[in-house]
Amino acid sequence: MSKAAYRAGILHFLDDPDQHKDSWEYYEDGILLVEDGHVAACGPADDLLPKLAPAIEVTHFPDSLLVPGFIDTHIHYPQTEMIAAYGEHLLEWLNTYTFPTETQFADQEYAEKVAEFFLDQLLANGTTTALVFGTSHPQSVEAFFSACEARKLRMIAGKVMMDQNAPDSLLDTADSSYADSKALIEKWHNRGRLRYAVTPRFAATSSSEQLQRAGQLLREHPGVYLHTHLSENTDEIELVKSIHRDCDHYLGSYDKAGLLGKRSVFAHCIHLEDEEWQRMAETGSAIAFCPSSNLFLGSGLFNLRRAVEKGIPIGLGTDIGAGTSFSALRTLADAYKVQKLQGHKLSPLKSFYLATLGGARCLDLDDLIGNFEHGKEADFTVIDKHASELLRFRMGNCDSLEEELFVLTTMADDRCISGTWSAGVQRYANPNA
Numbered sequence: 001m002s003k004a005a006y007r008a009g010i011l012h013f014l015d016d017p018d019q020h021k022d023s024w025e026y027y028e029d030g031i032l033l034v035e036d037g038h039v040a041a042c043g044p045a046d047d048l049l050p051k052l053a054p055a056i057e058v059t060h061f062p063d064s065l066l067v068p069g070f071i072d073t074h075i076h077y078p079q080t081e082m083i084a085a086y087g088e089h090l091l092e093w094l095n096t097y098t099f100p101t102e103t104q105f106a107d108q109e110y111a112e113k114v115a116e117f118f119l120d121q122l123l124a125n126g127t128t129t130a131l132v133f134g135t136s137h138p139q140s141v142e143a144f145f146s147a148c149e150a151r152k153l154r155m156i157a158g159k160v161m162m163d164q165n166a167p168d169s170l171l172d173t174a175d176s177s178y179a180d181s182k183a184l185i186e187k188w189h190n191r192g193r194l195r196y197a198v199t200p201r202f203a204a205t206s207s208s209e210q211l212q213r214a215g216q217l218l219r220e221h222p223g224v225y226l227h228t229h230l231s232e233n234t235d236e237i238e239l240v241k242s243i244h245r246d247c248d249h250y251l252g253s254y255d256k257a258g259l260l261g262k263r264s265v266f267a268h269c270i271h272l273e274d275e276e277w278q279r280m281a282e283t284g285s286a287i288a289f290c291p292s293s294n295l296f297l298g299s300g301l302f303n304l305r306r307a308v309e310k311g312i313p314i315g316l317g318t319d320i321g322a323g324t325s326f327s328a329l330r331t332l333a334d335a336y337k338v339q340k341l342q343g344h345k346l347s348p349l350k351s352f353y354l355a356t357l358g359g360a361r362c363l364d365l366d367d368l369i370g371n372f373e374h375g376k377e378a379d380f381t382v383i384d385k386h387a388s389e390l391l392r393f394r395m396g397n398c399d400s401l402e403e404e405l406f407v408l409t410t411m412a413d414d415r416c417i418s419g420t421w422s423a424g425v426q427r428y429a430n431p432n433a
Ligand code: GUN
Pocket: 076, 090, 094, 098, 201, 202, 229, 232, 293, 319, 322
């Protein structure tokens, strides 16, 4: 049995800090004990150190915060190479940059190279789980899952379904997308730590027949996810309404096909109508909040407060490559500003919750990951609070944990990530630490 202990400041959540007072635990000098890839204990060093067998190695991270691995609830691995594409709103951005880039993923070797690079980036940013778009090529998903399996990561991904309004080289058909997705589900869903998401790109690039086939896949394979985009941009909404004329609103095109529910994750949700909010809430559907992407494409400001009031599960998404950073911390800096522009304050505790246990709940994985309860998978990252001179200087002026967390969500990035562990195995070590 492998055992190892890690000593640092430790923070994790047991519940949503906005809704419950005793929702988090913080040990200023804490120990996380890992046995065979799972959390064996988490608590104050004073209590746990004397009980550890002498053979157990204790790795100490001074001036650091150890937290559950970040969870990215919406990201596109094939868009890694096109981050920071200039000047366009969503629909033009897709046509000008995204679709040509995704065409390259017909080549599995190319896809394998990008998948490895992408996973290196996620881990270097402290992210251990993500809900990931491939492209419409099944081989893009083969490449991605193979790379994840080799590193024993907990990941969810799927082949994009898109049968209209895009270049021919990216289009599938309702039937072929059903057959290809089904084969991928049978091969990869619940294989080790991997799970499958049925992934119609969005209602503008799927016929109603294809959306129906997506619904059929969900019914035939209970437990698989649904992952798509919703109500991101006003031109997109008009386009969707012009295509799916029999639906009252954008969400109606998905609802009609049976795509709403507990394991359904909709990215963006910026311009929802009242009835759409209502259907999201009553079906238990989840939202990926992607502030960096929403600012970058000029899409709009997500109403987090309304989503919280409705009781809708919310996770944080980087949405690479419309988002501009792999870092959950940098994305939280934008989340704060997006809320501030609407007159709201996003608290630092809520921010860390969103990036950890909130993300796990959004993905219905909170029985496995998201905090350090006994038996959970030991996915975690270590943040160096003194990684830059400015951070060290600013931290010296903090009076509380909350203030330190706020400084981190405002200023920290991948330079602060000392290391990242997945299922107890170190998968990233910062060469500059
Ligand atoms: N809507 C449809 N496809 C995409 C995509 O690739 N990125 C974003 N941000 N929105 C989309």
